[in-house]
Amino acid sequence: MSQATDKNYFDPKTLERIKRLDLRARLVVEGFLTGQHRSPYNGFAIEFAGHREYAFGDDLKHIDWKVWSKTDRLYIKEYEEETNLKCTIILDCSKSMRYGEVDGWSKFDYGATAAASLAFMLQQQQDSVGLVTFSNRIEKNLKPSSHPSHLKLMLHELQQTTPEEQTDISDVYVQLASQIKTRGLVVLVSDLFLDTETLQESLRQFRLRNHEVIVFHVMHDHELEFPFEDMTLFKGLEMDAQLYTEPRALRQAYLEEVNSFMGQVKKICSSNGVDHVLANTSRPLDATLASYLTFRQKIKKNLLRK
Amino acid sequence: MASFLTIPLMFWLGVAAIASPIIIHLLNRRRFKIVDWAAMEFLLNANRRNRRRIQLENIILLILRCIAIFLVGCLLARPFFPNEANLLGNQQQFDRIVVLDDSFSMNVRTGNKKLFEVAKEKVKEFAKVLAEDKASNTLSIYLASDMENPAISQMDVTAETLTEINDAVDEIRCSDFPARFDEGLRAMVDLTSGRKEGRNRIFYLVTDLREKDWWFSSQNEEGHPAQNLIKEVADNTPLGCYLVDIGDEAADGVNLAITDIRPESPLSSGRENTFYVTVTNFGTSAVRDVRLEFYETADAVADTEFISIIEPGQSNSVVRSFPVTYSLDDPETFEDAETVANQAQYWKVWAELHVDDVEKDLVELDSKRYYAAKVKQGVSVLLVDGDPSAIEDRSETYYLRRAIQPVDAVSGFLPTVVSVSELSSTDFSRYQIIYLCNVDELSEGQLESLEQWVGEGGSLVLMLGDQVNESIFNRQFYFDPRKAKEHAENRGVSDLARLQGGGGLSPVRLVRMEGDVNQENWVNLDVGESRSQVTRVFEGQGNIAVSLVNFYSWWTSQQAGFNPIIEPVSPVINTGNHYKFGPAHAKSPEFTTDPAVSQERERAFEVNSRAIEIGAEFVISDVLGQFGQYPVRLTSSSDAKFSLGGKVTSELLLNEVPRPQDAEKHAYGCWRFRYANGDTWVVTPERAENVEDRGENTNVLARFNDESSQMAIVEKRFGQGRVVAFTFPGDEDWTNLPQVGSANIILHMEMCEYLSRKESLDSPTVGEGISEVIDISKVKTNAVISPPKGEKRNVSATSGDSPEGAMAKYRKVVLPRMSDSGFYEMTLTRLEKENGEDVSENRIFAANVETGEGNLKRLDLQAVGSDYFGEKVKLIAGPSMSTQTVEGARTEYWIYVLFLLGGILILEQFLGWLFGRNR
Secondary structure (H helix, E strand, O other), X not given: OOHHHHOOOOOHHHHHHOOOHHHHHHHHHHHHHXXXXXXXXXXXXXXXXXXXXXXXXXXXXXXXXXXXXXXXOOEEEEEOOOOOOEEEEEEEOOHHHHOOHHHOOOHHHHHHHHHHHHHHHHHHOOOEEEEEEEOOOEEEEXXXXXXXXXXXXXXXXXXXXXXXXXXXXXXXHHHHHHHOOOOOEEEEEEOOOOOHHHHHHHHHXXXXXXXXXXXXEXXXXXXXXXXXXXXEEEEEOXXXXXXXXXXXXXXXXXXXXXXXXXXXXXXXXXXXXOEEEEEEOOOOHHHHHHHHHHXXXXXXXXXXXX | OOHHHOOHHHHHHHHHHHOHHHHHHHHHHHOOEEEEXXXXXXXXXXXXXXXXXXXXXXXXXXXXXXXXXXXXXXXXXOOEEEOHHHHOOOOOEEEEEXXXXXXXXXXXXXXXXXXXXXXXXXXXXXXXXXXXOOOEEEEEEEEOOEOOOOOEEEEEOOOOOHHHHHHHHHHOOOOOOOOOHHHHHHHHHHHHOOOOHHHHEEEEEEEOOEXXXXXXXXXXXXXXXXXXXXXXXXXXOOOOEEEEEOHHHOOOOOOEEEEEEEEOOOOEOOEEEEEEEEEEEOOOOOEEEEEEEEEEOOEEEEEEEEEEEEOOOOEEEEEXXXXXXXXXXXXXXXXXXXXXXXXXXXXXXXXXXXXXXXXXXXXXXXXXXXXXXXXXXXXXXXXXXXXXXXXXXXXXXXXXXXXXXXXXXXXXXXXXXEEOHHHHXXXXXXXXXXXXXXXXXXXXXXXXXXXXXXXXXXXEEEEOOOOOOHHHHHHHHHOOHHHHHHHHHHHOOHHHHHHOOOOOOOOEEEEEEEEOOXXXXXXXXXXXXXXXXXXXXXXXOOOHHHHHOOEOEEEEEEEOOOOOEEEEOOOOOOOOOEEEEEEOOOOOOEEEOOOOOOOOOOOOEEOOOOOOOOOOOEEEEEOOOOOOOOOOOEEOOOOOOEEEOOEEEOEEOOOOOOOOOEEEEEHHHEEEEEOOOOOEEEEEOOOHHHHHHHHHHEEEEEEEOOOOOOEEEEEEEEOOEEXXXXXXXXXXXXXXXXXXXXXXXXXXXXHHHHHHHHOOOOOOEEOEOEEEEEEOOOEEEEEEEEOOOOOOEEXXXXXXXXXXXXXOOEEEEEEOOOOOOEEEEEEEEEOOOEOOEOOEEEEEEEEEXXXXXXXXXXXXXXXXXXXXXXXXXXXXXXXXXXXXXXXXXXXXXXXXXXXXXXXXXXXXXXXXXXXXXXX
């Protein structure tokens, strides 16, 4: 997606002014919906999985009678997801997500909006959405539900939450996987500032439970570009460390670090079959979502063709 | 080494300055942004990897910046090395250069001594102090009047040499020269401008600081040359340039001086010659009873005159007249009148002034003034006869010769008559005045040498009679042959040469002869407003001479300056027509357009008319009268000027309303006329840019009283000389002037008197030279010159740059400069011996002190301000000359520091960029 078309979407700065999260989410979703010709509902459609022989106790309504008429055998039509899609959005509420607060639009704001947007969108297609927020522990766990009031609850929850605690991620991530019982879609919205082994382990846990995982990797533009000039005292948001330095002198080295981190993350994601979406806070959120959805559709089609 | 390292306060200040980059760094540390940073781990990792490199780079930059600040401090301190001698532990050495103002104003009395003696005392005291000085000193003493020959040149000043120096100083005497600081100081500038050699020099100029030597009026923005030069000297002598003012030791200028002595006119034998003597009071109070003594060689007894009072600042003149009788050899022994005329006798004439109160005249030297009177038998006049005759009184020059040198009187003029053919062998330079009497034509060579002679200051009189042909005359004398030639080459049209008139010798262009051959009608002279000495005999209302002198014929002429030329603008296709252009009443000559050349646009038709006078009526008509008579009126554009009758005007009213259909201004101040038949004509005044000054050059001395007031006597300046044209001849063919009483005599005597005034009557001043021409066919080449003071000198005559070289008959005896006031006598020995003994002849020259030098007014230092001589020149009073101390010579190296600083700053910037790029 080119930069020029980004202008069609909402600017984060505009969204920031709209305080109500539901309105924000609606704007984001409808913003890109109007930009899309095809319905995004397809992206999360329920897929036909296959047939299996009838066994005692199966519900008769699932018998494929057309197959019975041809083969005289009883087969059960099986779907991959028997009910509506169950999606759990996991939002990182650690202190590191607060970065960008000073300028007004923190990573957490961005991530929360993304979560709300996704929830709103899924709700629109009658899917169940749940929300898990965590910092160094799991703060809130709203079970997936497709009830309209559930969405309001979620949005309220998102509005109430402020990233406070330091993330001691290694425990939490492992916990996360065990918390989400229902198999379904897991959307992890986080800056992933944790050691890569933990990330690897937790993603593996998700995958082992047959969750489909999408990682929305929220990064602030400053973190990616490091545009500081003057002498600066950097205070760690999560770490109890500070560094007084001339940023220009460190920029090159810092960027190398970040890039290697990003590379590792992407590598871990792909090795686990996890979609990695880089959400740069300076980019319009709807654009990020839309481009990801478009990408997903293409993958789907390619898979179907094969 | 630089002194700031040795002064504790300065040292610590310097250290603080050098530390300033560190301080700035530390201060900067306090001003920073705080960022709550999420990706701290990456940052810490990056920092861990880079910390050492960054620290190293920063330290390098810091060091460079500290060095830069240190160098700036060095620059401000202007560091220097002491000279090499001092580095090696030897003594310091100074070259002290003293320039003494020896102008004659230093002769002013102060108490019992002259100011110059006081100055010498100061110099001796100074030398004594130097001899006791620890440092080694050399002393040079120059005189401002003679910078090439120092009295003492770089002599070591020690106790042993002190006597020698004192003796040398005692021998110096004050000159008669005026103060020429510009020359002296320029020599000083040359002397001191060498960088390395001039390092140890200290310059002292001992002067009386007279206003006339140093002061300049505020209008002159460039300043006084001496003022500027001493500033320059000061720039070249960093150790010190002192202006030692000893003038305040003397009373403020009370001085009387004879500022001029000169004859009224060139001296000639046999008549009263008048001298003027001018006495000036340079003081501030009136002086009474000034006695003036007047001496001449012939009469050793002084004539005494008294001037009762001379007001301050004023000059009074006394007139003395006395007859000069020429007691020369018998004129018969000379071959011709020319030799007689140039034979001169020299007299010494001088004047002295005396006042009873000595304090009223502090300088003696200018109380006496000399004049070398060169008394000639007369002014030599050459009469060139263009119409010689065997019958004496029928020759053209007979009456002129009689007028210039009447039979039984001493006129002071010596005429020589030659014919035109003899002219080529005549040396013009032996004459002061040449009359060309009714001469029809000269050869090219004659004309050229005549022009050169006039251009160099000769006086030419043209007497124009019936032998003269106007076209030849105009070509030879009126038109500028060089311009004509140039023009013809450029345009390829020879006729256009005639456009370029007025550059020649003659002040007038001849048009034609006028008058009554039967001598029944005549005109008279009208001198009008021109109050000239020459025509004084015809001046005044009802002057009988005017009415008695009749002119039956004369030349009509145009004055240089306005020559209307008419030319067709559009090509004249219809050829063969005859055109006339001229005054309506006159018999205008006709012109034919030539079919061969009429196609040329520039084909010019000369308007062969009399001078256009105000009110003259002009016609343009063809022979058939088709155009009828058209009065023409010319109005000038603002940039074109006409000279009419000596008057410069921008409007030329020829007559009433123009009748041509259209008259418009054309380029170059021309006028274009269009006529009914379609012809267009342009009236062109001669090139506008030349008109004005030529009009100023000519001067009409007399006119005829005919209806168009034709010019009779016209004068013109030509180069250094003068030309006077008479539009009538010198004989009685056309006029009865020669026969009317003494009018002719007075006219030509006054003319010669007037024209012979060119000779310079000034006396040279001290410092100028003598360059006397001698004829080595008559005298030996060796001359002996006796100056007023000192020994006689033998000088050989040289041929100089004469083209004849060693064969030159005339050679020059040269004395480059007269250094004392008084008479210089040059003794020449004749080649012919009389009775076996050498015969010598003397020539005398007088050198006088410059008049202005007698003005003793001092430079008002309060009025001109303390920075008049700039900051570097130290103005000190005489007594403090020997107490000035001077720091050691040194080599400044700030320029290298500057380069180094530049290099450091560039390096700093480069490294900053490089480090920044790598990060």
